[in-house]
Structures are given as structure tokens and as C-alpha cells.
């Protein structure tokens with residue numbers, strides 16, 4: 001495989017796992033950020049991140065994950081990541097580095113994380129904070145009634161008899177149920193719209209609640225346990241086989257439906273993803289009919305795999321623009337030490353177009369590694385600590401990967 005010139009096969013990573021998961025590498029056709037430079041993508045393994053968190057790196061001395069661990073610092077699983085999630089984690093760590101550092105001066109050393117370890121840590125933090133809330137069966141019964149499902153379906157005998165009883169469905173786990181819903185949307189769109197007068201829309205956690213109600217007493221109340229993690233590599237194959245005729249990712253694919261690449265804001269948990277698919281099903285089916293493309297039926301794990309794939313796009317490489325990045329670099333005060341063109345000054349090293357191209361993960365790792373020195377330098381010189389926004393990460397990475405201006 002060559003890394004020169006034209007379109008390249010970019011090695012893509014993902015830790016991402018909606019609802020609990022494993023780790024993967026995705027191949028996606030992509031333009032390299034700069035022809036001569038190769039980005040080294042690494043694969044994060046959440047289990048290794050967990051070991052560091054609770055073991056060697058002692059994050060749990062101060063932080064907890066859903067109540068397990070130290071109480072000095074915020075619980076890192078309680079907050080939902082912002083968008084883009086990778087940018088959120090990167091900026092959360094960066095923005096709080098001085099606070100962490102002050103805490104650490106009381107004797108502990110600043111935890112060292114190389115790029116691989118950062119990938120593992122981010123994969124772990126992402127997985128911990130991004131799980132589907134267990135549904136509430138009481139709220140779910142109301143959803144079942146309010147959405148009109150009860151008109152045709154029953155759960156444990158209660159409800160309409162013209163459509164299959166839904167209580168058995170939870171048994172296969174939430175992915176199985178959302179897959180069944182998706183597969184049946186095509187034949188159900190007309191009857192449901194005719195009977196109810198509209199296509200019911202799901203918001204927030206309603207899908208999780210409905211599933212909790214349907215599967216109550218069948219041991220699937222906690223989606224996380226039964227939800228087999230998807231595999232993003234397989235998901236990319238499913239996407240190419242079943243969705244790409246209508247949807248594109250980074251410009252590759254059809255244009256009947258919206259682009260689903262990292263720029264598009266999509267929900268990340270299995271249930272939220274299922275809601276989005278359900279909500280849009282009638283328009284998808286209609287456009288498909290007009291253009292002679294049938295909506296695909298999904299087999300076994302394909303729903304979980306697709307969700308993992310789409311989530312991984314969002315997580316790992318937040319999109320960015322080198323032009324916006326150039327402005328951000330000045331606006332946030334990085335230029336004050338590193339120079340307007342990131343060419344380096346005596347206060348901070350040259351950052352632009354040196355070594356391998358940066359990825360969001362290696363950038364975050366570099367920031368983390370150097371933060372103790374940067375904090376010290378900022379204190380010496382009175383330069384205020386730059387506060388970053390989640391969307392900055394993609395822009396900064398694009399800027400730093402772009403070629404230096406020739407002048």
C-alpha cells in the first residue's frame with residue numbers, strides 16, 4: 001500500500017462501542033491530510049483503559065466511574081460527552097489540567113500517557129459515559145399507549161390483537177428489538193399511518209422505556225448487559241452493502257439521503273439511533289420507492305454493527321478546517337507561545353508539519369504529556385491558560401497538519 005498522492009486507504013480506528021464494546025479498525029477511503037505525511041492511527045482498548053484508570057495511572061485515586069473510585073474529583077461517567085465526543089474528552093482533560101495539576105502537587109506525579117495509552121483511556125471513558133440508560137418500564141407502558149402501539153400490539157396480553165405480541169421481543173436484547181422494528185417498518189408504514197393518522201415519533205429515552213416495558217420480567221431490563229457490542233468494521237461493510245446507495249460518508253456514496261459522516265450530528269447510543277431510524281423510516285421508504293431502491297432488511301447483528309460504525313466516525317476524528325483552526329490557534333492564545341503560524345518561539349516549540357501527521361488521539365496525548373511544562377510556563381509568564389471548546393480539536397488538528405505557508 002502506498003501513501004502517496006491520490007486517495008488513500010486510511011486506517012481508521014474506533015473504540016466506540018455503543019453500549020459496551022470492543023475495539024476496531026476501519027478502512028475508509030479518504031484523502032490524506034497531507035500527501036507526504038502519514039498519520040499513525042492507534043486502536044484504543046477500553047479494557048486496558050480501565051486497568052490504567054483503576055490501577056497504574058491512579059485516576060481513580062481522585063475520580064470515580066459511576067460511583068466507584070475516589071471522591072475528590074468529578075465522576076467521569078456521569079457527564080454525557082458533548083459533540084463531537086472526542087473533542088469533548090480532549091478539551092475536558094485539557095481545560096482541567098491546571099486544576100488536576102494543583103491537586104497533584106500534593107505529592108503525586110502527573111500521570112504519564114503515551115498515544116496508545118491515551119487511546120485506551122479515551123476508549124474507556126467514552127464507553128463508560130455512553131451507555132443506554134436502563135429503561136423505565138412504567139414510563140414505557142405510557143409510551144406503548146401514547147404512541148398508539150397498543151392499538152394493534154399487546155404486551156403480556158394487554159392491548160390489540162391484530163399484530164404480534166411484543167413481550168417476547170426483549171429476549172434477544174435491545175439490538176434485536178430495534179432490528180425487528182426496522183425490518184418491519186416497510187410493511188407497517190401504511191397500516192400504522194392509516195390507523196393512527198400519523199407516524200409516531202420517538203424522543204429522548206422513550207425507546208429504552210418501551211423496551212424495558214416490553215421485556216419486563218424477562219430479565220432484559222438492563223440493556224447494557226444483553227446488548228452485544230457491535231463491530232465497527234463489520235458495520236462499515238453493512239453500510240456499504242445496504243445504506244451507501246442513498247447515504248454518503250465523507251462524500252463517498254449516494255445523495256438521496258443526508259451525508260452520515262462525522263460532520264452530521266447523530267445520536268450515539270443504540271436506542272437513540274434506533275429512534276432516529278424509526279422516525280425517518282417513512283421518508284426513507286418513500287424516496288426509496290420513487291427511486292426504485294428498497295429499504296434493506298437487516299440480519300442478526302447488523303443493526304448493532306451499523307450503530308458502532310456510525311458512532312466510531314463521530315468519536316475518533318472530529319471534522320475540522322485548517323482555516324478555522326488557524327483562527328482558533330490565535331484566538332485561544334496558543335499562538336502567543338507557539339507563534340502565529342505554529343512555527344515556534346522561545347516560549348514554545350514549533351508544532352506545524354513536524355513528524356507524523358497528528359490524529360485527535362495523538363494530539364490529545366501530546367497536550368496531556370506536555371501540560372505540566374506548559375502550566376509552569378504559563379504561570380511564569382502570566383499567559384492565561386487557554387480554554388478550548390470541543391469543536392476546536394478537529395480544527396486545530398487540521399491546522400497543525402496542513403503545510404506551512406510558503407513565505
Ligand code: HEC
Pocket residue numbers: 053057058059060061062063072073074076079089092093095096097098099100103104108111121
Ligand atoms: C490528584 C487527583 C487527580 C488525579 C490523579 C486525576 N485527576 Fe482528573 N481531575 C482532577 C480534578 C480536581 C479535576 C477537576 C479540575 C477542574 O475542574 O479544574 C479533574 C478533571 C478531569 C477531567 C474533566 C472532567 C469534567 O467533567 O470536565 C477529566 C476528563 C479528567 N480529570 C481525567 C483524568 C484522567 C484520565 C486521569 C488519570 C490519567 C486523571 N484525571 C487523574 C483530579 C485528578
Ligand code: HEC
Pocket residue numbers: 147148149150151152153162163164166169177180181184187188191192195196200
Ligand atoms: C396499525 C397497527 C400497528 C400499529 C399501530 C403498530 N404496529 Fe407494529 N406491527 C404491526 C403488524 C401488522 C406487524 C407485523 C408486520 C410484519 O410482520 O411485517 C407489526 C410488527 C411489529 C414488530 C415486529 C414484531 C416481530 O414479531 O418481529 C415490532 C417490533 C413492532 N411492530 C413495533 C411496534 C411499535 C413499537 C409500535 C408503536 C410505535 C407499533 N409497532 C405500532 C401493526 C402495527
Ligand code: HEC
Pocket residue numbers: 239242243244245246247256257258264265266276277279280281283284285287288289293294295296306
Ligand atoms: C432508499 C434510500 C435510503 C436507504 C437505502 C437508506 N436511507 Fe437512511 N435516509 C434516507 C432519506 C431520504 C433520509 C431523510 C429522511 C427524512 O428526512 O426524514 C434518511 C435518513 C436517515 C437517517 C437520519 C439522519 C438524520 O440526520 O436525521 C439515518 C440515521 C439513516 N437514514 C440511516 C440509514 C441507514 C443506517 C441505512 C442502511 C441500513 C439507511 N439509512 C438506508 C434514505 C435512505
Ligand code: HEC
Pocket residue numbers: 332333334335336337338347348349351363366367369370371373374377378381383386388396
Ligand atoms: C504559556 C505558553 C504556552 C501556551 C499558551 C501553549 N503552549 Fe503548547 N507548549 C508550550 C511549551 C513550553 C511546550 C513544550 C512542553 C514540553 O516540552 O514538555 C508545549 C508543547 C505543546 C505540544 C506538544 C509538542 C510536541 O512536541 O509533542 C502541543 C501539541 C502544544 N503545545 C499545543 C498547544 C496548543 C494547541 C495550545 C493552545 C490551546 C498551546 N499549546 C498553548 C507552551 C505553551
